Amino acid sequence: MRSLSLTIDLDEIITKLVNRLSKIMAISKVSIYLKTEESEKVKVYETSEQKENNEIIFYEPDKNDPFFVSLIEQEKINTEEFMINYYLKISEELEKRKISLSLPLIVQNRLIGILNLGNKKFEDEFSQEDIFLLETISTQASIAIDNAISYKKLEKAYKELKNTQEELIKAEKLSTIGRMASSIIHDVKTPITSIIGFAQLIGFKTENKLLQEYTKQIIRSAEQMHGMIQEILDFAKGKEKELNKKKHNLEEIIDEAVLELKNYLEHNNIKLKLVRDFNNSLYLDKQKVVRVLYNVIKNAIESMPDGGRITIKTYPDNNNAVISITDTGKGIHPEIKNKIFEPFFSNGKNNGTGLGLSIVKKIVEAHKGKISVESNPGKGTTFFISFPIIKDIT
Template sequence: FGQGIRSPQFSPSLLIVLYLLSNLIASFIPASYFIKVPFFYVVLFFDTFMVSLGIYITSQFQTDFYLVYVLIIIFASLSRSFRLLVLNGLVICGIYGWLLWQKGLTILSLDEGVLLRIPFIFIMNLFYGILVQSYETRTKRIKTELKEVEESEERYRQIVEGTHDSVAILDEKNQIRFFNRRFVDLTHYSPEELIGMDLITVMGGFAAEGIKKDLLQKLDLKQPLIHETEVVQKGGGKRKVEISASRFFLPTGKTYSILYLKDTTEKHQMEERLIQSEKLRALGELASGIAHDFNNALAVILGYTQVLLSKAKEEKSIEALKTIERVTKDAAQTVRRLQNFAGRRSQEVFQVDINATIKDAVEITKPKWKDEAQRKGISNEMVLNLEEIPFAGCVASELREVITNMIFNAVDAMPEGGRIEIRTFRNKSKVSIQIKDTGAGIPEEVKEKVFEPFFTTKPFGNAGLGLSVSYGIIKRFQGEIDFESQAGRGTTFTISLPEGTGKKEEVDAFPATREGRKGRILVIDDEAPVRDVLRTILSEANHRVTVAGNGEEGLRLFKEDHFDVVLTDLGMP
């Protein structure tokens, strides 16, 4: 085309340097920019301008050629089909040829290359048009593929986020690269902290090296891995988890491990509560049997002691009998607490004002937590946060005993003084009581034994039945009792009771005893010593006593004769 460069010039050389420099700069632009249509057209027009400028400053063509050349490239880039592209090229080339003919240019001008402009423009029209169409077709395909990838990624993300398990993906260095929201909730670390964190850090060092070794070994052998361990949360808390893992490979050759962590803390706690409940139930049955037999023996001892005491004349004998009586009553009190633990009380429940019952228990225990502490130079603070709550279904006297036990235990746990906080609140259909102290706390090794009868960490002389009796009382009312404790940081007991649906508790008025009346009394008991001692005591009071050794005999005697009073054992064959 034309005569070319007649002599070396500075402008073409500068143009070439700038063009090469622009290509060098383009190599550093991210590839994602080149699939954006506006950016592509900017590059296309820049390239066209540079090429046109190069032709212009190195040729002898007339200026009108370059104008048509630029216009046809623009029109070509806007064509949306090959047929329109060809039609566009033919029309513009025809118009340009007509313009050349009007200027008087003929075939004789071939030597100057003027007529070659027409096929050149047509070819460039096709080239740029096909280039643009190819780019747009490829761009649409890439965008479609990217959209499908994004949709697929979003689907899998929703699946991972929707699972009930915590999910984490580790790279080849066992560092966390991906996780779902539940993993954040499980560990209490922020997403920024988790990225790049090592597996051992998440495990808190607790058997982490062994888990990591087992994990890598089984994954290398392509064996399934299920491991139970603990995750140490950011704040120091621990959660039991069950880990399952697998390994996958990317086309790039990178290897990743995916971990599924199922939080089994609640499951373990439920299992522990079930085991504890079954153990306490068995202990309760054992305690009930022991209490029954022991109570019968104490009844005989106490009865005959009181008979002898009424007849004793010597001071020494009277003192000895009073000692036997006192010790027997103390033993009977222990039996009563055993029966309480075993649940041998009335199952009837009433509507009980929890807040009023708590205030009564605080007042009853005031001599211990306040007066006795002050005499020792100790200060105990009692704080009541009592919300407006509905009545609970229980028995006021028994609940008062439970709260009294809790307060006594809290005071014993704070030998240097401290703070006791009692709080009430409503939790769904339950009425809850929290009793919190700032005492020494319960050591880990004894937590499982807290509600067992006769277990105590207190000095000799304590029966170890306070919490076991409290447990039995609350369970009998279909409630729950649980605790949280850390050594050196205090203990919190939480009691939950169902809302009261029965009648309000009323105190029965006992009829006055009429002195001097002699009655006819039927005594029914399968234990001969108990029958004998009751007959002796009642006969000493000039009552007429009839005894029966079992329920069947007692019913027969009751029908045959008239009795003023019937004394019967509640549990007989």
């Protein structure tokens, strides 16, 4: 049984122990009761002569099971005293279940499990040599099982520590970004206000329709810049800003986001196709949904440095309005697809905070909506954004 000490995988140890007892010792039935990591829980591994190839089944025992009670009640034990009381308690159960030998698994005066053995297949009862050998095996098995359980606990603790460390790093990053955003807002508020004021003044003073449209675009962009910085600040501080939801036509919101990126699309040689199969109004925070579409479309543009095509579709799906945004870019590898909505995940981008899609997801979910992504590396990516269709609010 030396091989038991060569592994730290609990299931492998149990399988080896059960198989060897069944085959080498020719034991008809083997069951092992083990404490789990959870408080007051026990797991039973069992095989019997009715199962082919010593197939092992496992289950949770009844709470009135004497072996379960013995495991749960006993922590630190006095070995000799425990053994006497133990056999007095379970004597009837041994006969009832046709258990020939029950061996407590003890490590440093701690009861970690119970090994129950059925009859020998070819002999009436266990000899003294058999019992001595089985006690030796149970001692070795106890140590191997305890080591495996301890390793599993250590592995779990390490993962928890690693996750905590990652969360602390994220929290520190968010705190740093929050301080930076706060400083930036303070510094840019005055010039943004000036830009908006002078743009409005130019719009009032001129009768040139094209110039008026340009000034409106300047005002929208300046307000968007301020809103984006404020949003990063709120995200970093963990604030849940209340949505300013009103009835808006979805296509008009998409048009506004596209207009914001018109020059960027043309500069990067991107062809845009709009397929409109939903032209109704939804209750949305217009500014935030424009931000969502702006970020997703901008990411699509950046995935196609040599030009390409973006298709934006809208359509109803049960009680939801869906926007799909498809590009012909390089796609997203499967191993990182589930990480793109995590804070600070930038997928190799040289600029940006890595918060864009995190903020997008947060905005969509604040609307009780959903966002998902499908991608084929080398062929392109599609983002699906859905918002619930709500009847008029009275």
